Every structure is written in C-alpha cells, then in structure tokens.
Amino acid sequence: MSVKPPTPWMTPELIKAKIRRRKLEKTWRKARTRFNRVRYKAQCHLCNRMMTKAKSQYFSEIISENADNPRRLWNSINNILHRIPPPALPEFTSVKSLCDHFSKFFVTKIETIRSNFPIKIPNIPPVQPPKIKSKMNVFELATEGEIIKLIMKSSSKSCDLDPIPTSLLKDCLDILIKPITDIINLSIKTSTFPEKFKEAHVKPLLKKSSLSKNDLKNYRPVSNLNFISKILEKIVASRLQSHISNNGLANPMQSAYRKNHSTESALLRVQNDITIKMDKGEVTALILLDLSAAFDTIDHFTLTDRLSNWYGISGPALSWFSSYLKDRCQSVKIQDTFSDPVTLLYGVPQGSVLGPLLFTLYTTPLSSIISTFGLDHHLYADDTQIYISFSTSNARESLEKLQECILGVFAWMTGSKLKLNPGKTEFLLIGTKLQSTKFNDLFPISVLDQETKPSQSARNLGVVFDSELNFRKNISETCRSCFYHIRDLRRIRKSLSLALAKQIATALVSSKLDYCNSLFHNTAEKDIAKLQRIQNCLARVVTKAPRFSSSVPLLKSLHWLPVKFRIHFKICTITFRALTDNQPGYLTELLIPPKSSKQLRSANARTLFVPRIKTKIGSRAFSVAGPTLWNSLPVPIRNSKTILSFRRSLKSHLFGLAFPP
Secondary structure, eight states, X not given: OOOOOOOTTOOHHHHHHHHHHHHHHHHHHHXXXXXXXXXXXXXXXXXXXXXXXXXXXXXXXXXXXXXXXXXXXHHHHHHHTTOOOOOOOOOOSOHHHHHHHHHHXXXXXXXXXXXXXXXXXXXOOOOOOOOOSSOBOSOOOOOHHHHHHHHXXXXXXXXXXXXXXXXXXXXXXXXXXXXXXXXXXXXXXXXXXXXXXXXXXXXXXXXXXTSOTTOGXXXXXXXXXXXXXXXXXXXXHHHHHHHHHHTTOSOTTBOTTOTTOOHHHXXXXXXXXXXXXXXXXXXXXXXXXXXXXXXXXXXXXXXXXXXXXXXXXXXXXXXXXXXXXXXXEEEEEETTEXXXXXXXXXXXXXXXXXXXXXXXXXXXXXXXXXXXTTOXXXXXXXXXXXXXXXXXXXXXXXXXXXXXXXXXXXXXHHHTTOEEOGGGOEEEEESOHXXXXXXXXXXXXXXXXXXXXXXXXXXXXXXXXXXXXOOHHHHHXXXXXHHHHHHHHHHHGGGSOHHHHHHHHIIIIIHHHHXXXXXXXXXXXXXXXXXXXXXXXXHHHHHTOOTTSOSHXXXXXXXXXXXXXXXXHHHHHHHHHHHHXXXXXXXXXXOOOOOOSSOOGGGGGOOOOOOOOSSGGGGGSHHHHHHHHHHXXXXXXXXXXXXXXXXXXXXXXXXXXXXXX
C-alpha cells in the first residue's frame, strides 16, 4: 500500500499537534463529557492556527526565493494554486519511438514548407540597403568583470547539456571565471562557435491546452541550450546592438527585443494613427499577417548576406556568424529519453539569445518594401501589421494599393523563405459605425488569393482590436480571466499573510489589468467601470473584507491607484521615457514642444503641444492624451531627473487626486 507523502508545509510540531488532536477526539468519543469536548475543540483550533501559520510561512519562503525571477515566481504561484497541468503528450507505446516521431515531424515540417516555395520568385519591389558609416570587422574581447556580471544576472536554470548545474557554477565562479573567459575570447578570436555549443535538446510543448494532444502540428519545439553558449551569445549580441545603435541602423518600426520598446508602445502608435484618422472622418483597413514557423525557415546564406549589406558586418565577425549558424543539431527529449540527433540546415535557434535578434535583422528590408507603397506598418518580431486610412473619395484606390502592397510583401517573403499563412491572416476595417457602413459595397476583396471580408475583431499582440476600436471585447475577456484568478486567490487567502497576498494579487490580476491599459484612455466609462469592479473585488479578497464593503478605503489602505488613474500613470510614464531617452522614436516624434518665437519663463516647464481634435475619439490618441496628461502634472514632477523619482512623485500626485483628504 502506497503511503501518501506529507504536505510540504507539515512541521514536526504540527504532526504532534494533530496526533494529540486525534487522541483527544477518541477520548471524547468514548466519554462524551463537557470537559473532553472542550479539550478536543481547543486542540482543533490550535491545529488550525498552526496549519495556517505553517502554510503562510511556506508560501512566503517560496515567493521570496523567486521574487527576482518572474518565470520561477509564476511557476511557484501555480504550484501554490495547484494549477500545473500534467505534461500533454500524444498516445504512445514507446517513449523512444515518440521522440523519433517528433524529431522527424519537426524537420519534415520545415523541409515541406521550403519545398513548396515556387522556383520562380515573383517580382520583388527593389529596395536599397542604407549607407553604413562604419563596418564591424571584429568583436571586442570580453573581460572577466563583464562575464561575471552576465552570469550572476542570468537565471540559475540548468540544462542537460551543462557539465555542472548553473547554481554550482555561480558558487565556484571565482575559480571558473578564467577558463570561461578564455573559451569565450578564443571563440571570438578564431571566429568559431564551439561545436558542443551547437547542440540543442528540444521539448515538445502543446501550444494551447484546448488543442488535440494527438496532433503533432499543435506542438511547439522549445530548445534548451548550454548555459555558457548563451553567455557567449550575450557578449556578441551586446557588440552587435552597439554597432547597430552607433550607426543608426535599427529599424524604427520594429519593436521586438529593443530597450524601451514593447508590445504596448507598438500598439499605442498604431492606435494613435487610427484614432487620428477616425477623428477626421476616415476609416482604416488593418491587415495582421501571420507567418508559419518563421524562425525555422530562415535561409542562412540570405541572413549572412543581409548582415553584410544592410549592417556592415564583415571579416572575422561575419565568419563568426557563419560558424554560429552552420551544422547545428537537435535531439527531442521526452522524460529521460532522447531521439537521434538531426542536423539543422535552416533557421535560427528559438531558445537562443541571438536567434530573435537575427530574425529582426533578417526582416528589416520588409519595412522598406511596405514603405515603397506608401502604407503605414509596424513589426513586432514575426507579427506584421499593415494599415491604410481613407475616406469615401479614395476608398477603392486605397484598397487597391493595400492589395498591391500585400502582393509585394508576399513576393519578398517568398524570396526570403518566409511563409505567409493566409488562413490566419486577419483583416479589420476600423471606424465608427456610421463611417464603416459607407464602405459595405467594397467587400469582399482579394487578399493573398482569398476573398476576404472585414472581421469584427482580431487579436493583435495580446490585445483584441475590434471594428470600432472601443476594446469592449478585450475588456470583457480580461474581466473573465481576472475573476478566475481571484477565485483561486480566495481559496488560499486564509493561508497567506497580507504582504504575500498583495504580491500574488499583483502578479495574477493587477498585471492583467495593467497590460496595455494605456490604450483604454477615454474609452466608455461603463467599460472602465468593469475593470474597476475587478480591482474592487481583488481588494476585498486581499484584505479579507466583507463582500459588499466599500472599496475606497480598501484601495487606499493597499495604496492601489484606481483603474482610471493607473491608465494616467502608464501614459505619463511612457511620455517621460520618450522625452528623456528619445525612445521609442515613433512615439517621441508625436510629442512636440509648443511653438513660440519668444523665450518664455515657462520654457523650463517642459510643456507639450496639444493637437486640436474634433471628436472625443481623437482625445484617445497618444499624440493628444500624452501631452494633455503631461501638461496637467506639476512642474517639479515633469522636471524629475530619473524614471524612479518620476514614478514615485507621479504616484503620490495621482494618489492625492484619487483619494482627496
């Protein structure tokens, strides 16, 4: 008979208390006197208090240990809430055969995609590489101090390919730092990426829990790489990014893997352009392109050619990248069993440091292609959105231009061995109901040889865009998700301290309320009220307040800004970063100082010009909302020197407005 293992928070004292409770229960059942009953109930209360205290201490230790690592923190919270599902795998008779089956599928999938590209490439619009001020021939060697800093900042997660656990490596770093530095610098000097670093162990991961686990196409290959190889990649990545930055070669419309750039900043610019056009009475056609296995089909020769022609990488530095890409191999791992290794002829490793960066450099010419058609666009890794605004007078011409642009993009992607997925490409016509009804007779239109009508909504970088851009569906989905997490938190709340409950509440719920919330500025009050009810409910759970108690004193005691002011806080913070760091450039250019021919005393106030608008929807554009909220701040806050001091002063200011004395 198997013995149930003790729960992790069970202590010897608690076990003794439970044994005594059981003895007192037996005594009371034999002789049901008042004295025995009182002793038994007192011991029950003692056990409950000790259990709650032990659970709380155990949960606190887990959270505090992983507070600096978001991924492990989320895993810890999921463990606490018992929300980690068992690994999803197809039905199998042998683990080894399943590993080989997955390995063959992942390789065959890429080969099939590449073999289906036409031999004769469609005409690609000509684009010219930028003029490069200075080329990069060699990488600067790494120092021991630089490598120590990178290692200590990295996660302690280990891989089967690591000769020793990462945690042990960190403990022995004073001894190991010299050979590690020598290995990295030898790689740079010889322009050779070590063969042992080219191995990857792949874990199949089901994309969504709702998908069939027996269909291999529903699995994503997740690569695990050697720890030191990632440190080497970080060294090279820092040199490459410095070269790109110093020469102004970064794609201004690419927001992935760049400092001060995010999905929110990308969507904020797209929303700004659309709402400004809506304010002028125009509608916007928005195309969201989807790529199949984008990272895995990249052509190595084309990539090195673009590194050379578009970014000025040459000599030993270019040879290092060639070595990095060549002869990589991977094995699928399930449980403790591996498939036979296979050589990868294409693509960049997704689990690597350089892979995502190289992909963004590979797709840089795409921006030039789209710009030749005069359309607006934005890129975030392999997510591409193209949009054009028009009125009734130029609707047909604009839609024809959009179709031509999509064909040009398709031709370029075909030549670059990137596969567009027409079935998952989304098309939206965004405008007010009155504006959109004027264009019903123009649809469907042909998009990638498919007759396409505008959808009512589509997911764009984690946010649901709808045809009126009111984000009503996105807010409803957020509320549904948040209530699910709140119910989970309520279930374990009695075992948590107040500080720990606040931390979990922030990670589970507040993070969802805050995700891209700058887009919700000046949306319908009833929609903001839905989000506010979520926060009110969360505050009651965290503070153990009655269900219908007033939320205002609770939010104040927790020092939580209400939803409306959290939106203001986010917009003002983005504005401060854009003004201070001049990044991202596509938002900075929307923040214009007031025009004046005279030197005014208010020049030190750092005020911004607020564009004129005709309708309320125009006030939602960042070019209007940012300057409006910024100018409303006290001068000392606008003149803050650092982002930390600005955020601290801003929160105090907004807190005073939200909860006036």
